[in-house]
Amino acid sequence: KQEVTQIPAALSVPEGENLVLNCSFTDSAIYNLQWFRQDPGKGLTSLLLIQSSQREQTSGRLNASLDKSSGRSTLYIAASQPGDSATYLCAYTSGTYKYIFGTGTRLKVLA
Amino acid sequence: EAGVAQSPRYKIIEKRQSVAFWCNPISGHATLYWYQQILGQGPKLLIQFQNNGVVDDSQLPKDRFSAERLKGVDSTLKIQPAKLEDSAVYLCASSLQSGRDQPQHFGDGTRLSIL
Numbered sequence: 001k002q003e004v005t006q007i008p009a010a011l012s013v014p015e016g017e018n019l020v021l022n023c024s025f026t027d028s029a030i031y032n033l034q035w036f037r038q039d040p041g042k043g044l045t046s047l048l049l050i051q052s053s054q055r056e057q058t059s060g061r062l063n064a065s066l067d068k069s070s071g072r073s074t075l076y077i078a079a080s081q082p083g084d085s086a087t088y089l090c091a092y093t094s095g096t097y098k099y100i101f102g103t104g105t106r107l108k109v110l111a
Numbered sequence: 112e113a114g115v116a117q118s119p120r121y122k123i124i125e126k127r128q129s130v131a132f133w134c135n136p137i138s139g140h141a142t143l144y145w146y147q148q149i150l151g152q153g154p155k156l157l158i159q160f161q162n163n164g165v166v167d168d169s170q171l172p173k174d175r176f177s178a179e180r181l182k183g184v185d186s187t188l189k190i191q192p193a194k195l196e197d198s199a200v201y202l203c204a205s206s207l208q209s210g211r212d213q214p215q216h217f218g219d220g221t222r223l224s225i226l
Contacts, residue, residue, distance in 0.1 A: 004153070031211045043115070043202055043217030044154070089153055093211045098167070101153025 002027050004102035006090060012108045013080055021075040021105045023090035028068065033092040035064050035075050038104070044089065048075070080109045113137065115218035117203050123224045129191035132221045136184070136205030142166075144215060145178055145188050146202040154202055160186060161209050190223075198225045 007022045023033070032051050036044040048057045048064040050073070056065040063076040073090055085108050091099040116135040124130050136143050141162050146154035157176065158168040163183040171178070175194070180186040190197055200220040206213040 041219065041222075043204070043219045044215075045217070046214055049214070091153065097159075097209055097211050097213075098156050099154075099215070101155070103152050 002094070002100045004090060004092065004100055006088075006102040006105050008105060009103070010106040010108075012110065014110050015080060015082060017080050017109075018076070018078050019080055019107075021077070021088050021107070023073040023075070023102055025071050025073075025090075025092055025100070025102075027092065027094045027100070028071065029094050030068060030092045031094055033064075033066055033073050033090060034099070035062075035073075036089045036091065038087045038089060040086075047088075077107075080107075082109045082111045084109050115203055115205055115216055117201075117218035117221055119221055120219065121222045121224075123226065124193055125226045126195055127192040129189065130193055130223065131187050131189045132201050132203075132223075134186045134188070134203030134218060136186075136203070137216055140205035140207055140216075141183070142206045142209045142213065143180055143186050144204040144206075145186070146204065148200045148202055148220070150199070157188070159209070166209060193223075193225050195225050198223060 003026045005024045034049045035047045050057050050066040061078040066073045087104040087106050089104045091101040143160045145157045148154040157171045158178045159166040160180040178188045202220045204215040204217045206215045
């Protein structure tokens with residue numbers, strides 16, 4: 001069964017902290033993995049996409065890594081800001097085009 | 112470019128009633144997706160269209176859910192009759208083409224509450 005687990009489910013940190021969100025998956029044959037951001041009442045916005053042949057991707061204060069052998073991905077957010085408050089979802093595709101989503105991590109950055 | 116448009120934003124109905132959602136994808140996008148996102152969970156793909164043809168509807172509860180994309184542009188998703196467990200946000204997404212490398216662009220969703 002294809003499963004994606006995200007830990008922690010919720011996180012509250014003071015502004016300025018560096019933080020790590022975790023995503024683990026059971027499928028060893030992933031094609032790519034993507035991190036999304038979802039603001040309350042909104043759709044999903046893609047943050048970073050990592051192909052299976054890559055180990056990490058960076059965009060601004062965000063860095064995502066992928067370790068296929070251990071079935072893990074992490075999203076690192078540097079110098080967090082209140083505007084980073086949102087739910088962060090990871091999702092992967094494998095043999096099909098379908099995204100398999102995790103349940104998300106709800107992040108709150110306190111000013 | 113205009114994003115994926117969905118309407119209505121919110122809908123409240125009683126169980127056993129019917130409801131329909133509408134999605135207008137980004138202009139030129141051939142592939143359209145409908146997802147169901149239950150509170151506290153990640154989105155689950157219900158159906159994928161490539162132009163006006165169905166690519167995958169394996170997770171669509173076909174006894175009560177139906178979807179169409181007659182002219183290969185706009186799409187509607189219908190539920191008839193609704194059950195309590197259908198309470199969720201229904202997200203529409205589109206991509207230029209199908210395929211695992213194609214980024215999907217999401218609308219803001221329709222939040223459905225079943226009483």
